[in-house]
Amino acid sequence: MPACDFTRRDLLRWSALAAAAGPLVLANPVSAAAAGQGRPGDILPVNLELVTLAEDHAVITWYTGVPGTDDGLGRMVPAPADGEVVYGTHPSRLNRVARGISSHTAYHYVELTGLEPGQTYYYQARSQGKAASPTPFTLISGNAVGTSTYGLGTEGPFSFTTPQPPRGRYLFSMVLCNDLHMGETQAGLVGGQPQYIGITQEPGLPPYPEVMLRSLVEDVRRHNPTYLLAAGDISSEASPVDLSRAGQLLDGFGEYGSDYFVTRGNHDRAHTGDPYSGCRAGQWQGNDCFHDGFFSRNKLTYFSKDLSGLRVIGLDTYDKPGNGGDAGALSTDQLAWFRHELATHADQPTLVFGHHPLVMQDSAFPITAGSSLQADQATTILNDYAKTPGVFLHHAGHTHRNKRTISPIAPKVTLQEVAAAKEYPGGFSVLRLHTGGYALNFYKSRSELARRWSERSRQEIMGYWPQFALGAAVADRNTVVARDLSNLKRPSHRPDHEHPSHPHGGK
Template identity: 40%
Template sequence: MLEPRLRTMWLANAASGAAAVAVRTPRPVFADRTRTPRETVVASDLELVTVTDHSAVLTWTTRARNRAGRLRPVPADTEVRITSADSRGAPRTWFFEGLRTPYHYAEIRGLEPGRSYRFEAYSDGRRAVPARTLVTRRSGTPESTGVFTTATPPPGRLIRTIALANDLHYGEPASGLFAGLFEGVRHGTDEYPEFMLHALLEDLRLPDRAADHLVVAGDLTDSGTAEQALGVRAQLDDWGELGRDYFVCRGNHDVRPPDETDHWGNVFHPRDRLLEYFAGGLRIIGLDTTRVRGAGGTLAPAQLAQLGELLRGEPERPTLIFGHHPVTRHAAVSNPGGPGFVLDRANAAALHRLYASAPGVFLHHSGHTHRNRRSRPDSGIGVEFLEVGAVKEYPGGYTLIRIYEGGYMVNFWKTRSESARRWSTRTRSQYLGLHPDHALGSCADRNHVVLRDFSGLSG
């Protein structure tokens, strides 16, 4: 069953989107301003999370000061005003939701592809502003300019939609723990990985997301115990079938010490196992990039040899590859853990050589860094290396790859349930408040279009 608020939100968004399409200029809807607020609302943390060819998602938080002078979350209404960027008129209300919440999620529908829009977000008449983070405050960001441009989708029909996710950390007791330096953020129930995963799967069921498959690139559990592996498997099995609807690989948190039982392997796949799947002509390959000890990544020689054999056998077949550890030199030098945190350089170079001779490989998905980042390949190959933010904490979401005959569109989406939005807001404060600058990524990292020939794929 869908969470009642999420069902209401989706129906309201669908209705507002249909109305926006039906009329070129939507009729303004204004909040009731006659009520005298008991406290002054501050609307902040504004983020333009998602921009597709026909929609955009804005999120922000409303707070007010308590008697001690500290800001605390308070409920307020949700309003977004937009207009065409080339219009001289003031933006008009395009989205309004009177159901009050501190954690605002506004999905604007009915937009035109390839068009620029000016936007403003409000709660109880207070305009939302970006947080004091570089990722949204730096010059040129949509949040600082108040302008975004919708995507122009690839040509041809939509063939398939793949959801990319990672870092569920099922069973984790606190979020944001790091090498003893940060004690992390604790939830009152210690069940946040469960409801964050539930929010993901609930989102993917809705027709406005309509994911055909889910790819989970590692760290499904916090420490690879039998209870954690069975628990996450049960939730995933409730969504679909392993190997047909969803695909997984192991992360470093899924590894037990070598003298202990490999519970994750018993529930999912044995260690050092490469897995090949097919979805209507699309090939999906999962790699185990984990070590017996340590957070860094590697590839066993047998696994690398098997990958080479598969790619040489069908080099032109459209192929999506996923593994837990990022691959590129750009990822190695830009993550806080440094080069030792990602795939070792010898195996990264070997993957680049294999991909250079297999033009069908178009995307390599990884997790581990808990951030949205589109990194540059180490050589001139036509492969996108994409890191996706964690499911279990801020920004709390997943990426959809919509594959068309003429290319694919990438969009990151935050999960929408009330509990997920509340927890994502709390975990913004991780790592001395620096987590958003690390994890959110640029708007272009999260949302972009790649032109490529997929006309041979079946739906």
């Protein structure tokens, strides 16, 4: 949970802040239901979010439940209903209508298409004629439904302005994802205290990490990406069966080492015990099944690749001994290698990805040492970025949130945390590269089961989880940046999504 190391002490400290903020009425719609509600056929649309905002499309989601009910997690019992978004370029003329990918569901996902770049739109989401209310932010300053405050405090309409597209000719796209946690069975654990916020899958449904990853691999095909980068915590606790299963599902995207790439997270560290005894001895401790699963015996767990002129550097940010709850770190050898890579190819367009973010800022929850990379290493890397003109993006996971940070040390590098694939908001980011810049957009995984689990898992941290994970602003999950990427090339191949190159049994 926040940074995967949120402890009981942290929870108690944060709970005092939450209590001071007052009750989160709309995060717990049961308390918002007035007396006499809950009649047959009644529904209440809540949790409205503007998830994706690009120059020509937007994705809007919400939930419908039965007022006055409780599903045992502090939310309304799901109530399938119709769903539509009415929108237009003037708040009094919402003359366009878009409907969801499911016509009768509690988990609404509507995409607005054919939008004009740089245009301000007004919209209202409705189910059974009732306006959906936004996800509220009470612990942070933020806005879940628009790029302006228009309509907040009312039933809408709300407002957003589409960005201009990246400059220049389109080149190719990449998927950025992280925190798959294959093998996990309970989300939202807090310092070994599952009675607080631990949430399990509904009985009879497939394990939620499989639901979310299977949907992700299927969903990204709509964007025709050439590459996929998975930045760590591929598994829950690095067991061979879970690492293998993650690889099998990722193979649905393409060929490992050519079309998709992974890095280690703290959950993927070497472990001890019988399930791990058949794996190689770890460099720092235990047995390293992650190394066996994704890197051959003569390869390091960090790497540099040239992908159509783009240099992609994958970091192992838990190249150290530890129990997974402390700060991430690169080994002395890896840090020296990384700095040499940056200096040797200083001008080549470069994307770096690894599990732990370099810095963590602006959190509603306690920030601990385990939230990011060791501070001294992070400072060293940022200073190197300032001297490396080609580096433009550093993708990290670990925090399970969407957050865009610009460090004053290296202001030309976007530090992008991407929300976990395995739980609310449950998705991935698509990086679209053009000769004159790039766009980065977050999408929720959209299968029915994925939307169902995502909405269920939003109740983590006593229902306050969206205030951390979604991103305080639309810009935390959607951005366009001008950058000279004219040295990149159109890829010479496309992954064959329908026919994976090999079974992922054991590399």
